[in-house]
Ligand SMILES: CC(=O)SCCNC(=O)CCNC(=O)[C@H](O)C(C)(C)COP(=O)(O)OP(=O)(O)OC[C@H]1O[C@@H](n2cnc3c(N)ncnc32)[C@H](O)[C@@H]1OP(=O)(O)O
């Protein structure tokens with residue numbers, strides 16, 4: 001039986017649910033099944049009906065409600081399992097019984113305690129029995145990759161002769177390498193006389209991180225169905241990740257001449273749903289659906305992507321249902337990305353202003369893990385203050401504690417001069433900073449009010465300090481922003497001092513004369 005397109009058999013609800021720690025209730029399974037139907041997978045393996053009442057009910061409800069894909073249920077080769085599977089599946093208009101038995105020497109001898117001949121017999125019996133319920137029967141040779149090749153070919157031949165419309169070749173323990181696994185599929189194609197009468201499926205586990213590669217290698221050698229799970233969840237290290245295999249086949253359709261008919265823009269939504277209902281979060285650098293999969297942090301990449309997306313992107317984020325890619329501003333970013341993000345926020349910075357703001361951004365990025373838009377706004381607003389920076393803060397150093405008199409030492413720039421001074425104050429470290437500034441400027445202004453706000457959230461949030469200084473009965477407001485509250489406090493005070501000096505220019509001359 002040859003089919004032109006690759007079938008996607010989703011086992012998120014069966015093998016995916018076998019992930020340690022995951023247990024989905026009926027409502028959650030139904031929600032995922034409906035979303036898998038929106039994704040247009042070909043087959044949904046809804047569960048293993050003999051396993052529990054809950055699994056049985058979930059498969060039954062999915063069979064009743066979910067239209068579009070084939071609904072499959074797993075069964076061992078026993079009549080009891082097959083009867084139970086059919087009881088649940090019979091409500092679907094496209095039911096599939098999926099029966100399996102292990103064929104590797106270690107599984108047959110120790111787990112099943114059956115001889116190869118007994119296994120062969122149960123293959124025929126189970127497939128024929130399942131066929132008495134439905135035309136659509138899948139047979140899996142569990143641990144196929146570690147099975148004797150010629151015995152495996154006999155098993156496959158028997159399953160096809162008994163009526164299996166799909167024969168699945170699992171790498172149950174994720175032991176294969178791509179060339180070997182592709183080789184096994186080729187061997188089966190060349191050595192099973194009735195192989196053309198069935199669809200060859202593969203089911204790879206990810207113990208060595210090779211599940212997707214092995215599935216793709218099998219496709220190259222004649223497999224037509226891939227069994228996979230959303231986000232790659234499943235027993236132990238999981239299954240072939242649906243989103244990875246689908247996007248590999250689509251993105252490299254120049255290489256693989258067949259693609260699955262999945263609705264690609266539902267991929268991200270499905271991944272999110274599965275991770276939230278299973279509680280299995282997706283690692284940031286996970287291909288396709290990880291938080292960083294379409295994010296660029298380094299300046300050279302950002303510059304390239306801004307100029308032409310395909311310089312560093314082989315897929316468009318929109319294809320999988322994300323609104324866009326992400327330019328993440330951080331310590332590795334460059335001027336192009338910085339300027340572009342500021343423009344999006346409504347700030348058109350050029351020349352000196354851009355250089356100064358960029359320098360402060362880099363300083364901030366060295367100290368803060370992620371730079372938010374609000375951080376940038378605060379930074380630019382702080383930078384764009386039109387008041388000349390007569391006094392500029394260069395360094396702060398503060399000692400404080402319950403047994404120590406708070407002391408501040410500041411290094412300020414005044415014109416081209418560097419001034420260092422320090423003061424102590426019982427009122428606390430910020431008072432000590434302000435006392436030091438007063439000593440340096442000699443202005444004798446008074447602090448009327450002090451307020452601090454966290455601009456952004458998280459441990460490394462930016463703090464914005466606002467002060468009001470009274471100078472000769474006139475109030476001057478100053479603002480300062482920094483990740484460090486002492487620094488933000490010093491900047492706010494100096495901002496107000498610079499405003500006083502701007503309004504009273506003669507004071508600058510007096511200071512220079514001293
Ligand atoms: C590779 C895979 O992912 S296969 C699917 C694995 N998934 C699961 O096992 C999840 C659901 N499983 C369950 O709920 C339970 O294991 C059940 C209900 C299926 C069986 O429970 P129990 O009857 O208590 O048996 P238990 O799980 O301890 O042992 C499995 C039995 O099935 C036998 N068995 C295993 N596979 C098969 C098979 N494909 N065909 C026939 N018998 C099989 C084992 O030899 C063992 O038989 P024994 O009791 O005669 O020694």
Ligand SMILES: CC(C)C(=O)C(=O)O
Pocket residue numbers: 015100140141142143168170171172173203205
């Ligand atoms: C039942 C089969 C398909 C399986 O899950 C495996 O072999 O991993």
